[in-house]
Amino acid sequence: MLEPREGIPPVITDAAALADVIAAFAGGTGPVAVDAERASGYRYGQRAYLVQLRREGAGTALIDPVACPDLSGLGQALSDVEWVLHAATQDLPCLREIGMVPTRLFDTELAGRLAGFPRVGLGAMVENVLGFVLEKGHSAVDWSTRPLPEPWLRYAALDVELLVDLRDALEKELDRQGKLDWARQEFDAIASAPPPEPRKDPWRRTSGMHKVRRRRQLAVVRELWQTRDRIAQRRDVSPGKVLSDAAIVEAALALPSTAQALSALNGFGNRMGRRQLEQWQAAVDHAKALTETQLPAPGQPVTGPPPPRAWADKDPAAAARLSAARAAVSALAEQLNMPQENLITPDTVRRVCWEPPKEVGPETVGAALSGYGARPWQVEQVTPVLVAALSA
Numbered sequence: 001m002l003e004p005r006e007g008i009p010p011v012i013t014d015a016a017a018l019a020d021v022i023a024a025f026a027g028g029t030g031p032v033a034v035d036a037e038r039a040s041g042y043r044y045g046q047r048a049y050l051v052q053l054r055r056e057g058a059g060t061a062l063i064d065p066v067a068c069p070d071l072s073g074l075g076q077a078l079s080d081v082e083w084v085l086h087a088a089t090q091d092l093p094c095l096r097e098i099g100m101v102p103t104r105l106f107d108t109e110l111a112g113r114l115a116g117f118p119r120v121g122l123g124a125m126v127e128n129v130l131g132f133v134l135e136k137g138h139s140a141v142d143w144s145t146r147p148l149p150e151p152w153l154r155y156a157a158l159d160v161e162l163l164v165d166l167r168d169a170l171e172k173e174l175d176r177q178g179k180l181d182w183a184r185q186e187f188d189a190i191a192s193a194p195p196p197e198p199r200k201d202p203w204r205r206t207s208g209m210h211k212v213r214r215r216r217q218l219a220v221v222r223e224l225w226q227t228r229d230r231i232a233q234r235r236d237v238s239p240g241k242v243l244s245d246a247a248i249v250e251a252a253l254a255l256p257s258t259a260q261a262l263s264a265l266n267g268f269g270n271r272m273g274r275r276q277l278e279q280w281q282a283a284v285d286h287a288k289a290l291t292e293t294q295l296p297a298p299g300q301p302v303t304g305p306p307p308p309r310a311w312a313d314k315d316p317a318a319a320a321r322l323s324a325a326r327a328a329v330s331a332l333a334e335q336l337n338m339p340q341e342n343l344i345t346p347d348t349v350r351r352v353c354w355e356p357p358k359e360v361g362p363e364t365v366g367a368a369l370s371g372y373g374a375r376p377w378q379v380e381q382v383t384p385v386l387v388a389a390l391s392a
Contacts, residue, residue, distance in 0.1 A: 001132045001133065001134060001158060001161065001162070003154065003158075004060055004154065004157040004158060004161050005161065006059050006060065008062075008153050008154050008157055009059065009060050009061060009062055009157065010062075011050075011062045011063070011064050011147075011148065011153065012061060012063040012064060012067075012068060013064045013068065014067065014068070015068070018063065018068050018071075018073075018074070019073075021053075021058075021061045021063065021074065022073050022074050022077050024057075024058040024059070025053060025055050025058045025074065025077060025078060026077040026078070027057060028055035028056055028057035028058035029055070029056045029057050030055065030056045030164065031055070031082040031083070031084045031106065031164050031167060032053055032054070032055040032078055032081050032082070032083055032084065032164075033052075033053065033054040033055070033083075033084045033085075033160040033161075033163035033164050033167075034051070034052070034053055034083045034084065034085050034091070034095070034100075034102075034160070035051070035052045035053075035085065035086070035091065035156070035159045035160050035163070036048040036050065036051050036052070036091045036094050036095055037049055037050040037051075037052075037143040037156060038094055038143060039142050039143045039144040040238070041140070041238050041240065042142040042143075042144060042237070042238055042241075043142075043236055043237060043238060044232045044235070044236050044237060044239070045233075046093060046094050047065075048065045048091075048094040048095065048097070048098060049064075049066060049143035049144045050062060050065070050143055050148065050156055051063040051065055051071065051095070051098070051100070052156050052157060052159055052160045053074075053160060054160040054161065054163065054164070055081075055164075056164070060157050060160060060161070062153060062156060062157060065098045066144075066146075069098060070098065070099055071098045071099050071100050072098075072099025072100070073099075074099075074100060075095075075099045075100040075101055078100075078102075079102075079103055080103065080104075081104070082102075082104045082105060082106055083102040083104065083105045083106070084105070084106045084108065084163045084164055084166075084167045085102075085105060085106075085107055085108070085163075086107070086108045086109050086122045086159075086163065087107065087109040087110075088105055088107040088109075088110070088187075088190055089107075089190060092190070093195070093196075102191055103191060104187070104188075104191060105187050105190060105191050106167045106171070107186070107187055107190060108122070108125060108163065108166050108167055109121075109122070109125070110183070110186055110187070110190075110342070111167075111170040111171075111174060111183055112125050112170065113338060113339055113342050114174060114179050114182060114183050114186070114338050114342060115170060115173050115174055115179065115337075115338075116177075116337035116338055117129075122134070122159065125166060126162050126166055129166055129169045129170065129173075130162055130165055130166060130169060132162060134158055134159075135154075135158065137155070138151065138152045138155040138156075139155075177337075181377065182375075182377040185375040185376060185377050186342075186375065189375060200300065201222075201300060202225075203221060203222045203225035203226065204300060206221055206225055206245045206248055206249065207245040207246070207249075208245055208246060208249040209221065211249055211253060212249060212252050212253065213298075215295040215296060215297070215298060216255070216287065216288065216290075216295060217252040217253060217255065218252070218295070218296045218298070219287035219288075219290055219294075219295050219296055220248075220251060220252040220255065220283075220284050220287040220288070221248055221249065221252045222287065222296055223283040223284065223286050223287040224243065224248045224251060224252070224280060224283050224284070224287075225248060226283075227279065227280070227283040228242050228243045228248070243267065243280070244267050246266065246267055247266060247267025247268055250266050250267060250268075251265055251268070251280070251284055255284070255288065256281065256284060258281065259277040259278050259280075259281040262277055262280060262284065263277050268280065304350065304351055304354075305318075305350050305351060305353075305354035308322060308350065311354075315354070318353055318354050321353040321389065321390055322349070322350065322353040322354075324389035324390075324392055325349050325352070325353050325386055325389040325390070326349065327389075328385040328386065328388065328389045329343060329344060329349060329382065329385060329386075331385075332381065332382070332385050336381070343378065343381065343382065344369070344374060344378050344382045345372075345373075345374075347372075348369060348372040348373070348374055349386075351368075351372055352368050352369065352372070352386060352390075353389075353390070356368075356390050360390045360391055361387065362383050362387055365383050365386050365390065366379045369382060369383060
């Protein structure tokens with residue numbers, strides 16, 4: 001499929017055109033296909049730079065959320081409509097920022113996982129299920145570009161062109177496999193989930209952190225990461241374009257004492273100016289001047305079980321339970337033809353195995369799974385195999 005059925009619609013950039021779109025989509029019928037394009041790797045944050053929609057009776061709309069930053073009116077007009085998204089959890093945060101929050105949804109990627117498809121990207125799903133090949137060459141472009149080139153707009157419009165058709169076909173397949181109710185429970189859980197909490201100590205996710213062992217070095221990572229984040233936010237660019245993770249780790253390990261020493265490290269030389277070097281060196285110096293009590297702890301507080309590799313030493317019985325449970329869950333997932341992580345999250349299995357109920361039985365294990373957020377269908381499927389594994 002090389003061209004949208006009705007051609008490429010004009011990009012909506014003003015209130016009058018947006019009002020027309022809202023009226024058209026409110027008067028449409030059936031589910032609405034929704035997608036959003038971000039500028040990951042180019043801009044700071046995960047905001048939407050293009051929103052695409054398609055609904056029977058309304059056609060396709062391409063909306064510029066930079067020119068029209070408040071789409072709550074559109075969100076309200078579609079509040080009782082089922083939204084069809086592919087990999088919904090990726091797009092929902094940026095849609096929420098502009099006032100678009102679904103109450104019901106159908107996630108075609110998750111549906112593909114539950115139905116046992118080996119490849120669940122949109123292009124692969126459309127090809128395998130509907131027999132159409134979509135051109136996927138513009139997925140990683142800078143969507144903050146203005147004006148957006150016509151080939152990009154064509155690509156964006158095609159992303160929602162067949163989404164409702166894909167939804168209908170997957171619904172039939174899930175029903176055939178007896179998994180449609182399972183999928184609906186998953187979709188309801190996504191739609192009703194609150195916004196995620198801000199990540200604690202996000203600097204600890206710097207790539208290459210496993211090399212950094214000493215607390216003073218951790219402090220350097222923290223200071224450089226926070227300095228980079230402030231600069232990236234101010235300039236509205238991806239943090240990686242300001243300074244790479246590899247450079248941050250390199251400086252933390254070397255603990256340079258001067259800007260000149262810093263310039264000799266990978267990631268700081270070449271075209272970096274004196275002023276920039278001094279800015280990074282100031283962050284390093286600040287970390288080096290901290291007192292022992294101000295240094296970050298070696299690791300984040302562990303809220304759940306320890307890493308599984310440590311179980312054999314800490315609690316051999318728990319390690320045996322986990323081994324049996326993993327094997328049982330793996331066999332059940334294979335039998336049901338779906339990924340293990342969609343059958344039950346590995347974290348839930350670990351928690352139940354580390355601290356099993358005092359009396360192991362269907363009711364107590366089922367209650368434990370529910371307490372960790374498992375959906376009713378997951379509790380029903382997983383409880384018998386976990387009871388057997390824990391009892392053994």
